[in-house]
Amino acid sequence: MILLYPTIVLLICMGLYTVLTQTNMIKIIIGISIVESSIILLLGAMAYFPGAAAPVLDHPFELVADPLPQALGLTAIVINASTTAIMLALVIKLHNRYDTLNIHEIKKLRG
Amino acid sequence: MKNISFNKLFSFSLVSLLGVLLLISFYDISNLEVTLSLSEHYINYGVEETGAINLVTAILFDYRAFDTIGEATVIFTAASIVALILPQHEASMLKTEFTPIVHQSIAFILPFFWVISIFLIAYGHLSPGGGFSGGVIISAMSILIIFTYGFHYMTRRFNVTRLSLIEDFGALLFLSIGVFGLIYGGSFLANSQAGVYLGNPGELLSGGLMPLSNLAVGAKVGTGLSIIFISLTRED
Amino acid sequence: MDLLIWLIIIPLFTIFSIGIFNYINKKFVLPVVFTSAILQSGIAIYYIINRNNLLPQLYNVGNWQRDIAINLSIDNFTLVIFVLIAIMPLLSLLYSITEIQRKPAKFYLLINVLLLGASGMVMTADLFNFYVFFEIASISSYALVAFRDEDISLEAAFEYLIIGSIGSVFLLLGIVLTYQATGTLNMAMIPGRMAEIPVITRQVLMSLFIIGLGVKFALVPLHAWMPDAYQGSPISYIVLSSGLVVNVYFFVLVRILFIFFGVEFFQETIFTNLIVGWGVLSMLFGHGAALQQDNLKRLFAYSTIAQLGYVIIAFGLGTEAGIVAGSFHLISHALLKGAIFFTAGNLHKATGSYQIREMKGMAEKMPVMSIIFVLMLIAMVGIPPSNIFVSKWLILSAAVEAGYLLPAFMIVFGSFLSLGYYLRPVITIYTGYTGFPGKLPLLKFNEYFPTLLLAGICLIIGLFPGYILNIIDTAPEFLLEQSNFIIHILGG
Numbered sequence: 001m002i003l004l005y006p007t008i009v010l011l012i013c014m015g016l017y018t019v020l021t022q023t024n025m026i027k028i029i030i031g032i033s034i035v036e037s038s039i040i041l042l043l044g045a046m047a048y049f050p051g052a053a054a055p056v057l058d059h060p061f062e063l064v065a066d067p068l069p070q071a072l073g074l075t076a077i078v079i080n081a082s083t084t085a086i087m088l089a090l091v092i093k094l095h096n097r098y099d100t101l102n103i104h105e106i107k108k109l110r111g
Numbered sequence: 112m113k114n115i116s117f118n119k120l121f122s123f124s125l126v127s128l129l130g131v132l133l134l135i136s137f138y139d140i141s142n143l144e145v146t147l148s149l150s151e152h153y154i155n156y157g158v159e160e161t162g163a164i165n166l167v168t169a170i171l172f173d174y175r176a177f178d179t180i181g182e183a184t185v186i187f188t189a190a191s192i193v194a195l196i197l198p199q200h201e202a203s204m205l206k207t208e209f210t211p212i213v214h215q216s217i218a219f220i221l222p223f224f225w226v227i228s229i230f231l232i233a234y235g236h237l238s239p240g241g242g243f244s245g246g247v248i249i250s251a252m253s254i255l256i257i258f259t260y261g262f263h264y265m266t267r268r269f270n271v272t273r274l275s276l277i278e279d280f281g282a283l284l285f286l287s288i289g290v291f292g293l294i295y296g297g298s299f300l301a302n303s304q305a306g307v308y309l310g311n312p313g314e315l316l317s318g319g320l321m322p323l324s325n326l327a328v329g330a331k332v333g334t335g336l337s338i339i340f341i342s343l344t345r346e347d
Numbered sequence: 348m349d350l351l352i353w354l355i356i357i358p359l360f361t362i363f364s365i366g367i368f369n370y371i372n373k374k375f376v377l378p379v380v381f382t383s384a385i386l387q388s389g390i391a392i393y394y395i396i397n398r399n400n401l402l403p404q405l406y407n408v409g410n411w412q413r414d415i416a417i418n419l420s421i422d423n424f425t426l427v428i429f430v431l432i433a434i435m436p437l438l439s440l441l442y443s444i445t446e447i448q449r450k451p452a453k454f455y456l457l458i459n460v461l462l463l464g465a466s467g468m469v470m471t472a473d474l475f476n477f478y479v480f481f482e483i484a485s486i487s488s489y490a491l492v493a494f495r496d497e498d499i500s501l502e503a504a505f506e507y508l509i510i511g512s513i514g515s516v517f518l519l520l521g522i523v524l525t526y527q528a529t530g531t532l533n534m535a536m537i538p539g540r541m542a543e544i545p546v547i548t549r550q551v552l553m554s555l556f557i558i559g560l561g562v563k564f565a566l567v568p569l570h571a572w573m574p575d576a577y578q579g580s581p582i583s584y585i586v587l588s589s590g591l592v593v594n595v596y597f598f599v600l601v602r603i604l605f606i607f608f609g610v611e612f613f614q615e616t617i618f619t620n621l622i623v624g625w626g627v628l629s630m631l632f633g634h635g636a637a638l639q640q641d642n643l644k645r646l647f648a649y650s651t652i653a654q655l656g657y658v659i660i661a662f663g664l665g666t667e668a669g670i671v672a673g674s675f676h677l678i679s680h681a682l683l684k685g686a687i688f689f690t691a692g693n694l695h696k697a698t699g700s701y702q703i704r705e706m707k708g709m710a711e712k713m714p715v716m717s718i719i720f721v722l723m724l725i726a727m728v729g730i731p732p733s734n735i736f737v738s739k740w741l742i743l744s745a746a747v748e749a750g751y752l753l754p755a756f757m758i759v760f761g762s763f764l765s766l767g768y769y770l771r772p773v774i775t776i777y778t779g780y781t782g783f784p785g786k787l788p789l790l791k792f793n794e795y796f797p798t799l800l801l802a803g804i805c806l807i808i809g810l811f812p813g814y815i816l817n818i819i820d821t822a823p824e825f826l827l828e829q830s831n832f833i834i835h836i837l838g839g
Contacts, residue, residue, distance in 0.1 A: 005134070006134065009133045010130070012129075013126045016513070017123065019509065020126070025505070046523070046526075055154070055166035055167055056166070056237075056238060057164050058237075058313060067167050068147075068149055069526070070167050072526075074167070074171065078243060078332075079479070081189075081336075082186050083189070085189050085193055086193060086196070086508065087505070087509075088343060089192070089197050090501060093196055106502055135548065135551070136548040137524075139547070140524060140527050140528045140548060143528055146530050149533075173409065174411060174415060176408075176409060177417045177476060178475060178476055181476070184460065185483055187362065188456075192457070192490040195494075196490070276366065278366075279363055282362075282363040283364060286356070286363055292409070297410060298352075298407060299352045299355070
């Protein structure tokens with residue numbers, strides 16, 4: 001447990017560093033996915049207490065895991081998956097047009 | 112070359128600053144004495160108030176069903192955006208040839224996929240699962256079919272137009288459940304608070320309209336993700 | 348009457364059913380879309396007219412108790428955005444009839460998704476629900492930027508998508524940490540528990556919210572997507588984005604900062620000075636960058652960034668006068684910028700280009716549109732009797748009253764700076780006549796009507812600012828006094 005929060009922070013930083021430094025579009029998308037996943041990991045970690053049961057109450061429990069972050073996590077996963085799908089679709093389209101995945105080679109816009 | 116390394120150094124220091132600040136706030140927050148008033152309410156009264164023993168489903172389809180309809184809209188929009196950005200014959204994938212062993216075993220395994228997806232959707236309020244997980248398994252089936260039998264085998268049976276219609280009707284079913292709550296219970300998406308018959312917690316027909324919402328979301332998510340996958344992969 | 352939930356149900360129904368209508372018969376799409384847009388405007392107008400006996404109003408989704416339900420609320424500050432919801436979407440849809448020829452059903456679907464996101468973000472009083480609507484609005488914006496399917500649109504959409512995703516990741520992190528620190532998602536219950544959090548952590552949370560939402564309204568270091576996105580996207584989307592959605596993001600950030608952290612928190616720390624300074628910087632940067640643009644759409648994108656700088660200054664003052672002035676500028680800038688973008692789109696009919704140097708002698712081809720364009724550009728600088736003059740005057744007096752003399756001077760200086768780049772298209776349009784080009788491009792009713800209507804509204808607001816001031820003068824009550832908002836949501 002003591003290493004959990006440093007791990008999440010490390011994952012967020014790794015993902016952001018990937019986005020800032022990579023030039024390959026697929027790698028940028030991977031970086032964003034890492035950050036998003038680490039936040040879902042944070043949600044999962046928040047829900048858990050040592051010794052807690054899953055929030056399916058078919059018989060009485062002493063300690064139950066927090067169900068709200070799990071529900072929020074589910075929503076966040078769906079939203080992230082949708083965004084990633086749109087990013088990939090745009091990458092396929094851009095790759096068809098320019099025949100490259102490097103963002104520096106597809107600069108038509110000025111400024 | 113010097114320019115590139117400057118960029119990397121700048122990014123690294125920016126990211127490290129963020130990391131340090133986040134660590135400090137994580138440390139501060141984990142030391143706080145927080146009363147989780149929302150979660151306590153859900154755990155203590157959830158089963159009694161909603162009739163569903165899976166609290167996550169109770170939150171998703173009753174306490175915070177408004178979030179879920181927004182989330183369903185996001186996935187609906189994403190499916191239509193991907194279909195818009197990549198029209199017919201724009202994307203491509205390599206045609207894969209598998210041996211008959213793969214064909215036969217996938218044909219054997221697919222009915223089990225149906226069973227588990229229907230189980231997850233129907234028992235969403237009783238056991239881990241629900242409309243989203245069931246829908247994802249439905250879309251996994253379409254991914255398997257496309258990979259093994261090829262793209263045309265899939266689109267002959269279910270093309271994007273037909274799948275979108277199913278998705279539309281699934282979404283409209285969810286919306287009409289919400290409007291039913293408005294008419295019958297006085298508030299949009301009211302379920303247990305509208306006085307719908309809740310049943311005994313733990314039985315298949317319990318939780319008010321929750322099984323129906325699960326079904327609507329399952330149909331929507333399954334077709335929505337299938338549309339996204341079909342649009343992203345095309346054979347030449 | 349609890350009409351506010353229909354601002355969610357009507358666009359949802361349109362979104363889900365538009366595919367079915369399109370499948371049955373393509374002729375059904377337009378009537379359905381316009382009925383829904385007219386109904387939404389009608390609801391907004393209903394709330395504006397009956398504000399005295401209806402507001403503040405609360406709606407518990409799902410009929411749960413107030414402390415655990417997702418609440419939708421309308422108070423007097425919300426009316427700032429409701430004025431825009433009443434006007435902009437309908438005109439933008441009207442304009443899009445001729446502009447969007449390719450896949451109109453998809454375009455109307457995406458516009459309705461955008462409207463759903465905007466209405467939801469404005470009304471919701473639940474933090475995570477706000478994130479859901481934020482993503483709904485973002486996801487449709489990305490697609491609308493890519494809608495024209497040209498190289499620059501796709502490229503701009505990808506850029507916007509990457510920057511926007513980073514922004515929403517920060518926002519989600521802020522929301523999750525707020526939940527972890529306070530144990531609740533109800534916006535009215537957060538402020539009380541926020542006070543127990545150590546100051547550094549509170550500042551980190553605040554920065555996360557500022558970054559996450561600042562990306563969306565092009566706060567200055569995070570603004571890069573906006574000119575690119577505007578350059579490649581249809582006019583109807585730009586009008587809706589610059590005239591409604593950007594303002595909604597700003598509105599929500601203001602509400603989060605004022606309600607969660609409180610004005611006292613800003614005034615105790617150096618944040619008031621920081622925010623006002625930030626506003627001045629974004630204003631000067633926007634004006635400076637606009638001076639160098641050759642493309643009309645990019646020029647006005649930078650001008651939007653600059654005008655939001657004025658609004659940041661006004662809200663950053665944290666006084667009652669500042670909030671009224673900022674709200675007034677938000678509304679009048681949105682209306683005028685909408686009219687300017689419509690006019691730019693109409694002038695585009697004659698040249699087929701948004702480059703300023705290719706607009707030579709435009710006054711010959713489209714005399715009436717050119718005069719309107721010039722008048723609106725002059726109005727944008729802030730010369731009476733324009734609405735921008737009134738709002739800049741209000742911001743100036745609010746800044747002087749609060750003792751911020753340097754920012755007040757900068758507001759005047761910035762307006763003179765903006766004269767420089769607004770004059771350039773004017774001079775180009777009225778010089779270099781190339782002889783009569785032959786056939787005049789004819790404007791259809793749905794192209795000139797939105798332009799004239801918006802310009803007329805701006806003129807009326809400029810002459811009689813009381814109409815708008817009456818609507819927004821009670822707005823600060825729900826921002827400066829956290830207790831008013833908390834009592835409104837949670838009850839006495």
